[in-house]
Amino acid sequence: MSADEVGADEVWAALDEIPDPEIPVISLVELGVIRDVTVDGVRVRVELTPTFLGCPALEAMKRALAEKVAELGAEPEVAVITDDSWSTDRISSAGREKLREAGFAPPAPRAAGATTLVQLQSKAFRCPYCDSTETRLENIFGPTPCRSLRWCESCRQPFEQFKTI
Amino acid sequence: MRAQRVLELADDELILGWRDSEWTGIAPTLEEDVAFSSIAQNEIGHARALYEVAAAELDTDADALAFDRAPGEYRCAQLVELRLMDWAHTIARRYLYEEADRVRIDALRRSDDAELAGLAAKIDREETYHRLHAEMWAGRLRDEPRFRSAVEELWPYALGVLDPELRPELARRVGLRVDSTQAVDRGAHTPELEELWNEMTEVRGSAPGQQW
Numbered sequence: 001m002s003a004d005e006v007g008a009d010e011v012w013a014a015l016d017e018i019p020d021p022e023i024p025v026i027s028l029v030e031l032g033v034i035r036d037v038t039v040d041g042v043r044v045r046v047e048l049t050p051t052f053l054g055c056p057a058l059e060a061m062k063r064a065l066a067e068k069v070a071e072l073g074a075e076p077e078v079a080v081i082t083d084d085s086w087s088t089d090r091i092s093s094a095g096r097e098k099l100r101e102a103g104f105a106p107p108a109p110r111a112a113g114a115t116t117l118v119q120l121q122s123k124a125f126r127c128p129y130c131d132s133t134e135t136r137l138e139n140i141f142g143p144t145p146c147r148s149l150r151w152c153e154s155c156r157q158p159f160e161q162f163k164t165i
Numbered sequence: 166m167r168a169q170r171v172l173e174l175a176d177d178e179l180i181l182g183w184r185d186s187e188w189t190g191i192a193p194t195l196e197e198d199v200a201f202s203s204i205a206q207n208e209i210g211h212a213r214a215l216y217e218v219a220a221a222e223l224d225t226d227a228d229a230l231a232f233d234r235a236p237g238e239y240r241c242a243q244l245v246e247l248r249l250m251d252w253a254h255t256i257a258r259r260y261l262y263e264e265a266d267r268v269r270i271d272a273l274r275r276s277d278d279a280e281l282a283g284l285a286a287k288i289d290r291e292e293t294y295h296r297l298h299a300e301m302w303a304g305r306l307r308d309e310p311r312f313r314s315a316v317e318e319l320w321p322y323a324l325g326v327l328d329p330e331l332r333p334e335l336a337r338r339v340g341l342r343v344d345s346t347q348a349v350d351r352g353a354h355t356p357e358l359e360e361l362w363n364e365m366t367e368v369r370g371s372a373p374g375q376q377w
Binding site: 143 | 206296
């Protein structure tokens with residue numbers, strides 16, 4: 001590595017400073033959407049996996065990643081990977097805790113097989129405000145593709161639940 | 166050939182996304198306003214990803230494929246084109262489309278085309294939630310005569326979403342018959358597609374070549 005090249009670790013650390021455009025308490029690295037970083041001379045290739053394909057924040061994420069790599073003096077290439085390598089299981093434990101603190105219930109772990117209505121209606125979902133599991137599904141869909149709406153019977157508040165995908 | 170097959174899927178998702186979005190603000194409940202808006206956003210997102218696959222092969226871009234073709238060049242099934250004005254038909258279409266799409270996505274996930282198989286697996290994760298929504302409504306309306314007759318009316322259109330070899334699986338899943346039904350095959354379009362196309366391309370057409 002010559003003096004003007006950046007290291008992959010340095011790139012990862014820089015990318016970890018980029019907040020998610022819609023939920024800025026969590027970084028793109030904590031969200032698990034950066035699949036790979038490869039350094040080849042002055043070129044840095046970043047592989048980004050969208051959360052949901054319809055996520056309107058995708059363009060903003062691509063721009064932010066390219067700008068951050070350019071700030072390190074490298075030439076960015078951001079590749080969007082649309083296979084199923086991202087799932088909500090890739091959100092880091094630090095990221096999950098930050099989501100909870102911000103009032104978003106983190107996603108349940110992926111089970112074998114597809115999510116069922118019975119699972120969504122079970123008492124396994126914890127309110128991010130009062131920790132009660134006395135919560136019920138209000139709507140599978142919410143304000144963004146990645147979230148559902150639930151209601152906490154204990155503290156009588158609605159909250160947003162990350163969908164498991 | 167591959168691009169043309171991908172366009173069938175992409176056009177289905179785009180046009181149904183537009184039709185579903187027509188319920189935004191006027192669905193029978195606030196929760197369904199949110200649900201239909203979110204489902205529409207997902208379907209259009211799937212269309213975008215699929216158009217990008219086709220665009221790479223056809224040396225164009227996703228927006229050009231979505232908006233710059235003439236209505237007759239779209240490859241969508243007639244099921245997604247229909248302008249449905251009542252809730253029973255709308256739910257019947259969502260239910261039938263999700264069941265047909267599940268059969269098609271399953272087949273694509275098993276295909277030798279690694280790029281499409283990967284994308285199909287990604288789409289499948291999101292579609293899980295659309296299916297839950299459709300199943301919940303289909304269960305709720307199962308014994309309603311209006312819903313049953315809407316399902317029967319749309320059944321020939323639902324068959325047309327799939328290639329003939331996949332149709333028996335759809336029939337098995339929804340409990341209807343293939344052999345006694347004349348499917349509305351892909352190829353011809355309803356007049357409703359052109360009306361929708363005029364609306365969805367109006368802004369882009371007002372300033373050709375503009376960067377938005």
